[in-house]
Amino acid sequence: MSRAAVVSRFTLAQRIEHFVLIISFNVLAFTGLPQKYFYTGWAERIIQLLGGIERVRFIHRTFAVILIAEALWHIGAVIAARRAGRDRGDMGLNFGDVRGVLGDIAYLLGLRGSKPAFDRFDYRQKIEYWAVIWGTAIMATTGLIMWFPETLARFVPGVLVPASRVAHGGEALLAMLAVIIWHFYNAHFRPDIFPMDPAMWSGQMELERLRHDHAAEYDRLQKAGQLPPD
Numbered sequence: 001m002s003r004a005a006v007v008s009r010f011t012l013a014q015r016i017e018h019f020v021l022i023i024s025f026n027v028l029a030f031t032g033l034p035q036k037y038f039y040t041g042w043a044e045r046i047i048q049l050l051g052g053i054e055r056v057r058f059i060h061r062t063f064a065v066i067l068i069a070e071a072l073w074h075i076g077a078v079i080a081a082r083r084a085g086r087d088r089g090d091m092g093l094n095f096g097d098v099r100g101v102l103g104d105i106a107y108l109l110g111l112r113g114s115k116p117a118f119d120r121f122d123y124r125q126k127i128e129y130w131a132v133i134w135g136t137a138i139m140a141t142t143g144l145i146m147w148f149p150e151t152l153a154r155f156v157p158g159v160l161v162p163a164s165r166v167a168h169g170g171e172a173l174l175a176m177l178a179v180i181i182w183h184f185y186n187a188h189f190r191p192d193i194f195p196m197d198p199a200m201w202s203g204q205m206e207l208e209r210l211r212h213d214h215a216a217e218y219d220r221l222q223k224a225g226q227l228p229p230d
């Protein structure tokens with residue numbers, strides 16, 4: 001059997017999901033930040049450029065609906081995959097991830113010769129995944145409280161409305177910093193990955209990268225006969 005150069009990593013649906021997330025998150029950040037910093041010159045210019053504050057709020061709410069729909073789609077896709085017995089890769093954090101963190105630190109400090117053998121998703125990817133889930137839940141909950149304050153104040157204490165605004169703006173900053181520092185480093189600027197890991201666009205990963213970055217998955221697939229022997 002000739003050695004396959006690549007393995008399939010993400011389905012078309014998963015790549016579309018990621019693309020929708022990029023667009024919705026960026027538009028929400030671009031239309032949310034000028035509202036948070038409305039008193040600054042740059043915010044005023046962006047609001048004018050987009051056609052005024054009512055237009056900015058309309059765009060923000062439209063893309064919020066898109067992001068919430070995508071989150072619901074994601075939950076549905078995970079449930080459907082489980083029911084059908086399809087393997088999407090384990091995202092649950094476990095003791096193996098703690099060993100992965102410690103092993104990685106030891107490797108980066110030069111205390112061990114090889115990096116830990118990660119499975120399909122390493123601890124960095126899992127933590128980032130849960131940060132997106134957690135962040136989206138907070139943004140959607142606090143955003144909907146701001147969107148429908150009178151309705152929600154009938155069921156929850158009214159103080160949650162201004163509190164939601166503070167939490168929404170703070171989590172927005174945290175999420176943007178996480179993307180710029182954490183995600184961009186891991187998916188774009190890491191020396192062995194620069195300028196980018198193309199897997200989320202092509203859906204495929206080179207075997208050599210799989211063996212290097214996800215050695216446990218590589219071994220598992222090889223033992224299952226899904227990859228040719230070395």
Ligand code: HEM
Pocket residue numbers: 025028029031032033035036057058060061064065067068136139140142143144146147165166168169172173175176
């Ligand atoms: C997930 C669904 C989301 C919903 C339902 C939502 C909804 C809202 C609403 C209703 C407002 C108040 C302004 C208005 O009345 O139009 C708002 C403000 C804001 N949003 Fe969102 N949003 C969401 C996601 C996001 C995301 C992902 C970001 C940024 C990454 C973001 C950043 C902001 C910021 C910075 C403000 C201004 C907060 C302030 O005035 O201090 N939002 N959002």
